[in-house]
Amino acid sequence: MSPDPQIELVADQGRTLTTDQSSCPLEVRGLTVSYGEKPAVFSVDARFPSASMTAIVGPNGAGKSTFLKGTLGIVPLLAGDVRFFGLPFKQVRADVAYVPQRASVDWDFPARVIDVVIMGLYREVGLFRFAGTRQSARAMDCLDRVGMQDFADRQIGQLSGGQQQRVFLARALAQDAELYLLDEPFAGVDAATEHAIVSVLKQLKADGKTVVCVHHDLSTVIAYFDRALLINMRKQAEGSVAEAFTPETLQATYGGRLAESQIDELRLGLA
Amino acid sequence: MTTADLFLDALSLRAGYNSALVTVGAGLLGVAAGGAGAFVFLRKRALVSDAITHATLPGVALAFIVMAALGGDGRWLPGLIFGSAVSAAIGLIVVEWIAARTRLGEDAAIGAVLSVFFGLGIVLLTVIQTMSQGKQAGLDGFLLGSTSGMLAGEAVLIAAAGGVAVALVVALRRPMTMVAFDPEHAATVGIDVRRTDLAMMGLALIVTVIGLKIVGLILIVALLIIPPVTARFWTDRVDRLILISAGAGGLASYSGAAFSAAARDVPTGPVIVLFAFALFVLSLALSPLRGVLASALRHRRFQHRVHLRQGLLAMARGEAIYDRLTLRILRRRGLIRRDGVATREGRGAAGRAQLDETRWATARRLRADDPVLERYDGLTPIDDVLTSDQVEHLDSLLPKPEST
The missing domain is CATH 1.10.3470.10 (ABC transporter involved in vitamin B12 uptake, BtuC)
Structure with missing residues (x-):
């Protein structure tokens, strides 16, 4: 049997990488998720090209987080097809890192900052072995990248909201993935954290990685991202920020919920 | 048995x-x-x-x-x-x-x-x-x-x-x-x-x-x-x-x-x-770590540090102190006499507290976004956060009210 030409097994890491780097990091067709009988996301198609940074934008309850969870199979799909690097998620897990909302976990959990980051190395450490010095060094390196190296031994409950968010990002960095999916990484964080996270994400993009963020702050979309996906249950717009993030598409997405002044402000930002 | x-x-x-x-x-x-x-x-x-x-x-x-x-x-x-x-x-x-x-x-x-x-x-x-x-x-x-x-x-x-x-x-x-x-x-x-x-x-x-x-x-x-x-x-x-x-x-x-x-x-x-x-x-x-006695003690110690600091700063500014806990802490440490007048040690400690506060204020004004200075809590002496060289440099930048 000749090996599948699309797939190359990297023996020392024991994981599958796609050699066909031209294939899209994330491609979604007809994604539909429903809670009960009310669809939260309805038939959304989207492509997230390689080395891009996309903001998923939309009003509260528009299904942004649900869309992200749907792609990863965290919530069951009613319909739709999701491909990561041309393959189902199960085959390329190691290349995808997910950063959930900070509020989704109990921060009084008995763990130190370094313990949480080492959780990102789960696939390497394996099921039964203890994390060794090499893993600890890698985890420290990831903490360093988000400016949290001095906090490695702190109990996670003692951190500020922004610091917690940076620990979550460090855990994703430890996975050394090709695609990073982040759920509201800037929600409720301080200015220093926002700055630190943006520069890490921009560096990832510069290194050829792909970044997708659920994002709620319309005023920073243009400064931080190069692509936008506007969702309000259905897809309202998709493309480069210049094409997709316009006063018209925003009006369509948010309906009457955006004030004229906000629209004007964004128009100025675009000009 | x-x-x-x-x-x-x-x-x-x-x-x-x-x-x-x-x-x-x-x-x-x-x-x-x-x-x-x-x-x-x-x-x-x-x-x-x-x-x-x-x-x-x-x-x-x-x-x-x-x-x-x-x-x-x-x-x-x-x-x-x-x-x-x-x-x-x-x-x-x-x-x-x-x-x-x-x-x-x-x-x-x-x-x-x-x-x-x-x-x-x-x-x-x-x-x-x-x-x-x-x-x-x-x-x-x-x-x-x-x-x-x-x-x-x-x-x-x-x-x-x-x-x-x-x-x-x-x-x-x-x-x-x-x-x-x-x-x-x-x-x-x-x-x-x-x-x-x-x-x-x-x-x-x-x-x-x-x-x-x-x-x-x-x-x-x-x-x-x-x-x-x-x-x-x-x-x-x-x-x-x-x-x-x-x-x-x-x-x-x-x-x-x-x-x-x-x-x-x-x-x-x-x-x-x-x-x-x-x-x-x-x-x-x-x-x-999380016991009731230990956290009560920690809370008390912290409260005392706050009162001590507030008391010293009030003394440095020449303000009257009314809080009874503050007075008791200052008295027990020999920083004020029974009648509330500052002792020599008290005046020295008050001066040091005031200097520390001025140093912090200046440092935070000069380097507003330095994460090190985020550790300001009104209690930690700046010497714990900065090196002695940095403090010396800071002192050269301080306003000198007495000399002018």
């Missing part, structure tokens, strides 16, 4: 072969319960485990009826354990089904399953009392635990199953920890959350069914929950929490079983639970 002497004999395993066997078996059960309970606690599933422990009763009773009807000894332990495991598993499935498929919450499902299964079990026990065969005497020992008349084979069975549970805890600690902390992230790195949860409840089930004989089904949930909450007072790390929890569970069960062997008429389960509770109370009071 007094009870105390008997207790010491039992603790040191000198109270006879059978008693020693039971004590060691109980210790192992406690280790397994503490280890498994750590995950039940971290995953916040204490109530679910309460439901499955109560759901064992109809299984015990039905197994007895079947074995007696087949003409055997209704009290054969492996048969009873098998029956209890089956009915507890059914209880667990029903709870999960109700929570997932109906609009009822998990709490309602737990309440319904717990009471219905337990009620059914009690009815079946009553039926058994009227049966003529099967040696039913002592079956109600499964409610509150009883070690008198325990057979050596039974103790070995309990010890062996306890060992299996401990091995499972060691093997599954990483995925269980990750699922307990962040199930969504765990799912994305390839951990099967449902199967991990199932394995965890399976562990709780093993502990429950092997604990039936010693602790009894009503109280076994205490042995799953009290040790981990006891351990939580002593550590902020999962791996240590599991070890301490297993140790606390083992210690409570071992000494509880020994005490119960010494004081003949006391049921084993309640004694073990009370020993576990004693460890909990000690930890609650005395732990230096």
Whole structure:
């Protein structure tokens, strides 16, 4: 049997990488998720090209987080097809890192900052072995990248909201993935954290990685991202920020919920 | 011999072969319960485990009826354990089904399953009392635990199953920890959350069914929950929490079983639970990390530092101090006299506090976004944060009100 030409097994890491780097990091067709009988996301198609940074934008309850969870199979799909690097998620897990909302976990959990980051190395450490010095060094390196190296031994409950968010990002960095999916990484964080996270994400993009963020702050979309996906249950717009993030598409997405002044402000930002 | 002497004999395993066997078996059960309970606690599933422990009763009773009807000894332990495991598993499935498929919450499902299964079990026990065969005497020992008349084979069975549970805890600690902390992230790195949860409840089930004989089904949930909450007072790390929890569970069960062997008429389960509770109370009071005494002391020390600092700054600005706690602290340190006038030491300390405050203010104005200066809390001296060279440089930039 000749090996599948699309797939190359990297023996020392024991994981599958796609050699066909031209294939899209994330491609979604007809994604539909429903809670009960009310669809939260309805038939959304989207492509997230390689080395891009996309903001998923939309009003509260528009299904942004649900869309992200749907792609990863965290919530069951009613319909739709999701491909990561041309393959189902199960085959390329190691290349995808997910950063959930900070509020989704109990921060009084008995763990130190370094313990949480080492959780990102789960696939390497394996099921039964203890994390060794090499893993600890890698985890420290990831903490360093988000400016949290001095906090490695702190109990996670003692951190500020922004610091917690940076620990979550460090855990994703430890996975050394090709695609990073982040759920509201800037929600409720301080200015220093926002700055630190943006520069890490921009560096990832510069290194050829792909970044997708659920994002709620319309005023920073243009400064931080190069692509936008506007969702309000259905897809309202998709493309480069210049094409997709316009006063018209925003009006369509948010309906009457955006004030004229906000629209004007964004128009100025675009000009 | 007094009870105390008997207790010491039992603790040191000198109270006879059978008693020693039971004590060691109980210790192992406690280790397994503490280890498994750590995950039940971290995953916040204490109530679910309460439901499955109560759901064992109809299984015990039905197994007895079947074995007696087949003409055997209704009290054969492996048969009873098998029956209890089956009915507890059914209880667990029903709870999960109700929570997932109906609009009822998990709490309602737990309440319904717990009471219905337990009620059914009690009815079946009553039926058994009227049966003529099967040696039913002592079956109600499964409610509150009883070690008198325990057979050596039974103790070995309990010890062996306890060992299996401990091995499972060691093997599954990483995925269980990750699922307990962040199930969504765990799912994305390839951990099967449902199967991990199932394995965890399976562990709780093993502990429950092997604990039936010693602790009894009503109280076994205490042995799953009290040790981990006891351990939580002593550590902020999962791996240590599991070890301490297993140790606390083992210690409570071992000494509880020994005490119960010494004081003949006391049921084993309640004694073990009370020993576990004693460890909990000690930890609650005395732990230096999260104990009540330690946090009260920490709070007092912090309050004193705040009052001292406020008092010194007020003295430096020449303001009158009215707060009685502040006055008392300053007086006790010899910084003010009884009539409230500053002593020489007091004036010196006030000057230093004022200088420190000025240094902080200047540093924070000059380097507003330096993360080091985020450590300003009004109490930490700036010398702790900056090097002496940096402080010297800072002093050269300070405004000099006296000289102008």
